[in-house]
Amino acid sequence: MANGRIPDDQGIPGLGATPSILHGMERVFSGVQSSGAPHIGNYFGAFRQWVADQHKADSVFCVVDLHALTIEHDPTQVGTRALETASWLFASGLDPEICIVFAQSHVQEHTALSWLLECTATFGELRRMTQFKEKSKGNESVSVGLFTYPVLMAADILLYDTNKVPVGDDQRQHLELARDIAIRFNGRYGDTFVVPEAAVPKVAARVMDLQHPERKMSKSVTSPLGTIDLIDEPDTIVQKIRKAVTDTDGEVRYDPEKKPGLSNLIEIFAAASQRSIEDVTASYDRYGPLKADLAEILVEVLTPVRERHAEMQADPGEVPRLLAKGALKARAIASTTYLRASRVVGLLAQ
Numbered sequence: 010m011a012n013g014r015i016p017d018d019q020g021i022p023g024l025g026a027t028p029s030i031l032h033g034m035e036r037v038f039s040g041v042q043s044s045g046a047p048h049i050g051n052y053f054g055a056f057r058q059w060v061a062d063q064h065k066a067d068s069v070f071c072v073v074d075l076h077a078l079t080i081e082h083d084p085t086q087v088g089t090r091a092l093e094t095a096s097w098l099f100a101s102g103l104d105p106e107i108c109i110v111f112a113q114s115h116v117q118e119h120t121a122l123s124w125l126l127e128c129t130a131t132f133g134e135l136r137r138m139t140q141f142k143e144k145s146k147g148n149e150s151v152s153v154g155l156f157t158y159p160v161l162m163a164a165d166i167l168l169y170d171t172n173k174v175p176v177g178d179d180q181r182q183h184l185e186l187a188r189d190i191a192i193r194f195n196g197r198y199g200d201t202f203v204v205p206e207a208a209v210p211k212v213a214a215r216v217m218d219l220q221h222p223e224r225k226m227s228k229s230v231t232s233p234l235g236t237i238d239l240i241d242e243p244d245t246i247v248q249k250i251r252k253a254v255t256d257t258d259g260e261v262r263y264d265p266e267k268k269p270g271l272s273n274l275i276e277i278f279a280a281a282s283q284r285s286i287e288d289v290t291a292s293y294d295r296y297g298p299l300k301a302d303l304a305e306i307l308v309e310v311l312t313p314v315r316e317r318h319a320e321m322q323a324d325p326g327e328v329p330r331l332l333a334k335g336a337l338k339a340r341a342i343a344s345t346t347y348l349r350a351s352r353v354v355g356l357l358a359q
């Protein structure tokens with residue numbers, strides 16, 4: 010059943026089909042860590058796709074607060090960061106009436122399935138994960154959670170019979186692993202999981218740091234001038250774009266290898282204006298005007314998001330309420346899949 014549907018009934022009495030199967034609709038699932046303030050890389054690489062997907066597919070989005078524990082964290086901030094991240098998702102346009110938004114830690118099947126998948130994944134394949142290598146480099150005490158991070162991510166995805174996973178370019182390898190685990194599990198125990206596919210945007214799949222365009226814009230690396238956060242005020246955005254590193258040859262050309270700084274700006278421009286890279290490049294012959302217009306368009310796109318986020322702060326109870334409702338809906342799907350998986354591996358029924 011590679012990449013197909015799970016049959017409505019696995020031959021396991023009492024286990025019905027999940028809602029996406031009943032609707033015959035594609036299921037989209039994705040997640041975001043609550044490890045810091047979201048930035049324009051998150052927005053153009055992921056959130057904006059999610060907002061479009063919710064109208065086309067049966068969509069589920071998760072604030073992965075358990076994943077955020079894999080790196081250093083302040084326990085007094087863990088909860089508020091999860092709420093903050095969720096609030097940015099709603100501000101970006103996710104509508105809790107038409108999609109599911111929830112916190113990973115509210116649905117215990119994520120860690121339960123993760124264990125079954127840890128017994129399917131191999132040490133060797135986890136050791137090859139580049140994100141693990143990067144995050145653990147130079148770090149004396151690396152948690153086991155950081156190592157098994159991609160297995161929990163596979164559990165997130167597989168629990169929802171996911172067809173499509175809209176993510177930025179940095180998650181491709183994790184998605185490949187999730188597919189490999191699903192295929193191996195299905196081969197070993199019989200068809201249990203839908204095999205998911207990554208959906209990576211054509212433009213802005215890897216937004217780079219404005220000051221260090223050789224590395225991606227990231228929540229976990231402190232680079233105040235290199236990162237445009239969704240919370241940034243218009244003046245700050247203008248200043249950061251003005252100070253963005255380019256090069257000295259003065260030619261407006263898209264060439265990520267030789268001109269990484271300028272190419273990154275062109276790519277952000279294309280994403281924000283929904284124009285092609287060629288079109289943006291052809292419209293400018295100097296860096297100054299390109300930067301000025303880019304700043305203007307970013308302010309235009311991000312201001313409504315920032316304003317919605319500010320409005321949501323007026324009622325501090327709203328986001329927790331929305332997440333609680335989301336968790337109820339998510340649990341209904343996840344518990345069915347988990348039960349199916351636990352039965353096929355041979356665990357006793359409860």
Ligand code: AMP
Nearest residue numbers: 041042050054055176177214215216226
């Ligand atoms: P994270 O903040 O790592 O949880 O990422 C949430 C989503 O944003 C994932 O789909 C990432 O692939 C995407 N993302 C993170 N950073 C970037 C970036 N610099 N450019 C494009 N997409 C990104």
Ligand code: TRP
Nearest residue numbers: 038039040041042073162165166
């Ligand atoms: N690892 C992803 C990131 O850092 C976050 C994530 C966790 C995720 N679980 C997921 C993304 C499931 C997509 C699907 O961006």
